[in-house]
Amino acid sequence: MEKFTKVTGVAAPMPLINIDTDMIIPKLFLKTIKRSGLGKNLFDEMRFDGAGNEIADFVLNKPAYRNAQIIVAGDNFGCGSSREHAPWALLDFGIRVVISTSFADIFYSNCFKNGILPIILPQEDVGKLMDDAERGANAVISIDLESQTIIGPDGGEISFEVDAFKKHCLINGLDDIGLTMQKSDKIAAFEAKNTARMPWI
Amino acid sequence: MTATTLYDKIWNAHLVSIDKDGTSLLYIDRHLVHEVTSPQAFEGLRKANRPVRAPEKTIAVPDHNVPTTLDRLNGVENEESRIQLDALEKNALDFGVHYYPVDDIRQGIVHIVGPEQGWTLPGMTVVCGDSHTATHGAFGSLAHGIGTSEVEHVLATQTLIQAKSKNMRVEITGKLQPGVTAKDITMHVIGQTGTAGGTGHVIEYCGEAIRDLSMEGRMTVCNMAIEGGARAGLIAPDQKTFDYVMGRPHAPKGAAWEAALAYWKTLFTDEDAVFDKVLTIRAEDIEPSVTWGTSPEDVLPITGTVPYASDFKGGKVEAAQRALDYMGLKPGMKLTDIKIDTVFIGSCTNGRIEDFREVAKVVKGKKIKEGMRAMVVPGSGLVRAQAEEEGIAQILQDAGFEWRLAGCSMCLAMNPDQLEPGERCAATSNRNFEGRQGRGGRTHLVSPAMAAAAALTGHLTDIRDL
Numbered sequence: 001m002e003k004f005t006k007v008t009g010v011a012a013p014m015p016l017i018n019i020d021t022d023m024i025i026p027k028l029f030l031k032t033i034k035r036s037g038l039g040k041n042l043f044d045e046m047r048f049d050g051a052g053n054e055i056a057d058f059v060l061n062k063p064a065y066r067n068a069q070i071i072v073a074g075d076n077f078g079c080g081s082s083r084e085h086a087p088w089a090l091l092d093f094g095i096r097v098v099i100s101t102s103f104a105d106i107f108y109s110n111c112f113k114n115g116i117l118p119i120i121l122p123q124e125d126v127g128k129l130m131d132d133a134e135r136g137a138n139a140v141i142s143i144d145l146e147s148q149t150i151i152g153p154d155g156g157e158i159s160f161e162v163d164a165f166k167k168h169c170l171i172n173g174l175d176d177i178g179l180t181m182q183k184s185d186k187i188a189a190f191e192a193k194n195t196a197r198m199p200w201i
Numbered sequence: 202m203t204a205t206t207l208y209d210k211i212w213n214a215h216l217v218s219i220d221k222d223g224t225s226l227l228y229i230d231r232h233l234v235h236e237v238t239s240p241q242a243f244e245g246l247r248k249a250n251r252p253v254r255a256p257e258k259t260i261a262v263p264d265h266n267v268p269t270t271l272d273r274l275n276g277v278e279n280e281e282s283r284i285q286l287d288a289l290e291k292n293a294l295d296f297g298v299h300y301y302p303v304d305d306i307r308q309g310i311v312h313i314v315g316p317e318q319g320w321t322l323p324g325m326t327v328v329c330g331d332s333h334t335a336t337h338g339a340f341g342s343l344a345h346g347i348g349t350s351e352v353e354h355v356l357a358t359q360t361l362i363q364a365k366s367k368n369m370r371v372e373i374t375g376k377l378q379p380g381v382t383a384k385d386i387t388m389h390v391i392g393q394t395g396t397a398g399g400t401g402h403v404i405e406y407c408g409e410a411i412r413d414l415s416m417e418g419r420m421t422v423c424n425m426a427i428e429g430g431a432r433a434g435l436i437a438p439d440q441k442t443f444d445y446v447m448g449r450p451h452a453p454k455g456a457a458w459e460a461a462l463a464y465w466k467t468l469f470t471d472e473d474a475v476f477d478k479v480l481t482i483r484a485e486d487i488e489p490s491v492t493w494g495t496s497p498e499d500v501l502p503i504t505g506t507v508p509y510a511s512d513f514k515g516g517k518v519e520a521a522q523r524a525l526d527y528m529g530l531k532p533g534m535k536l537t538d539i540k541i542d543t544v545f546i547g548s549c550t551n552g553r554i555e556d557f558r559e560v561a562k563v564v565k566g567k568k569i570k571e572g573m574r575a576m577v578v579p580g581s582g583l584v585r586a587q588a589e590e591e592g593i594a595q596i597l598q599d600a601g602f603e604w605r606l607a608g609c610s611m612c613l614a615m616n617p618d619q620l621e622p623g624e625r626c627a628a629t630s631n632r633n634f635e636g637r638q639g640r641g642g643r644t645h646l647v648s649p650a651m652a653a654a655a656a657l658t659g660h661l662t663d664i665r666d667l
């Protein structure tokens with residue numbers, strides 16, 4: 001997994017609430033057996049018309065936001081299915097940070113496993129960053145995971161919370177499986193105890 | 202000892218370790234796998250040269266991509282689908298996990314096959330790379346969806362890194378009115394809480410109306426816990442649960458059954474346990490429900506009218522306007538005036554035998570509206586066989602329904618069963634997102650009985666008026 005320390009980039013505003021995983025990556029593109037290459041179909045049905053032409057007023061099609069690395073989104077981003085194709089598509093497109101007032105649980109945890117930082121902020125802060133993002137390519141936002149701060153285009157600072165373990169893994173690019181494997185004696189002990197207690201499992 | 206909830210009990214019984222910051226390693230009893238969210242996970246294992254830690258606890262079933270027409274055994278036409286299905290088969294065989302191939306009568310939607318085969322038992326932890334894993338909570342097991350990285354993690358370690366969720370209780374008191382079903386309960390709850398109302402919580406459903414439901418109905422309720430944003434839904438096991446489980450192929454037998462039963466009877470929330478959030482709904486207040494928009498929270502009683510965007514607040518105003526435009530609806534019109542051209546009955550929400558019995562009751566001796574495309578897709582090959590044996594399949598076919606083979610089908614339209622742009626479907630599935638059933642397709646979520654009624658009349662219909 002790619003390490004995450006600091007991201008400085010353009011933020012795309014997506015004020016719509018309840019942006020679901022079917023919007024982020026329609027099921028048509030789930031038929032892959034790979035993790036990569038999904039970026040070109042990110043937000044496919046919002047980004048392209050039926051004939052495959054770009055829809056000009058979709059935010060990521062506007063010149064200012066084509067290289068956005070950050071999305072500032074409406075409430076409850078990432079609801080719907082558990083498909084990890086959603087963060088894979090975001091990452092493949094180049095998005096490293098999503099900021100919203102709330103995220104769906106599974107999507108939220110999937111982000112961390114793919115080097116994307118989802119940031120939860122109060123409505124007021126999200127509203128402010130949304131206004132910043134509306135200003136286009138000049139409005140560069142900076143996110144520093146180490147110090148847990150966001151610096152807006154005008155130098156204003158907003159701090160955010162993040163789970164310490166998730167932060168540690170993200171900063172060091174650590175993969176969970178390797179970490180858990182170090183506990184395999186504990187898992188074996190649990191299995192032994194549990195098989196004795198509940199042999200039917 | 203402090204009073205604990207059912208969720209707390211199952212959680213505590215599966216804790217392998219807990220770190221200083223509260224991050225926990227949870228042991229997983231059952232891991233269900235389907236073809237869409239698993240190939241990258243198996244690929245990861247191969248790359249790292251890791252085996253599946255507990256193949257005997259891992260069950261693989263193809264469901265999302267499989268065609269449901271009778272000719273499917275001649276091969277899957279869509280190349281990408283075929284690649285995914287072949288990958289699942291290869292992975293299942295290479296790693297030695299239980300596998301139900303497409304031509305096995307036990308094949309079906311993973312969340313229907315699990316309970317049917319007795320893989321799902323009370324008190325277990327169950328995961329699957331699929332959000333509707335919540336279904337299995339009907340047995341009093343802690344069941345939730347996970348992403349593909351987590352699928353790989355569970356395959357490799359049989360554990361999951363988790364932070365504990367909060368406890369939420371949804372109580373449905375009293376008795377349901379005639380014509381109101383489990384589907385209406387679960388939709389009504391989402392209408393009340395919104396799609397984010399359960400976020401960060403595990404919901405325990407309780408109360409008389411929940412107790413009165415069959416296991417099938419309870420699965421329908423828990424299935425949509427995820428649409429309410431919850432991590433999982435739970436219902437404490439009782440005699441109905443034990444009766445359902447007994448004798449299933451992978452349920453314990455003999456002395457093991459007795460031991461299991463004794464344990465299962467301890468699986469309930471202590472009387473004075475504290476919930477972080479509580480919602481109480483009177484069963485009498487629930488009406489046959491339908492969604493008008495493109496979010497499962499856009500729920501109204503069938504007696505209602507299409508809302509105005511200005512009825513809402515905040516970000517929902519824009520979302521509602523977008524939904525009205527997408528759905529092609531005029532505010533103020535009666536929901537029962539909405540014309541339907543397609544009816545889909547099936548999915549892990551409503552693809553079980555009881556659902557089809559309901560439908561058969563409504564359509565017996567009648568014909569569906571001329572020009573209507575209506576299909577019934579069983580949740581498993583065994584459900585299909587049972588419906589044929591009970592004569593239900595014949596009733597449905599006589600009425601004009603297509604009678605399909607088992608799979609996810611038009612619930613998410615990854616296989617050839619799809620809506621065309623502008624087509625409008627009454628569906629018994631669980632999601633009405635834009636494009637969910639095919640690009641530009643419009644979905645109204647309803648109960649099986651209401652779907653059957655719409656198939657007969659050609660418009661959304663109050664089942665109580667038939």
Ligand code: SF4
Pocket residue numbers: 264265310311312331333548549550608609612613630631
């Ligand atoms: S039936 Fe629908 S909701 Fe259920 S597992 Fe299949 S696609 Fe998902």
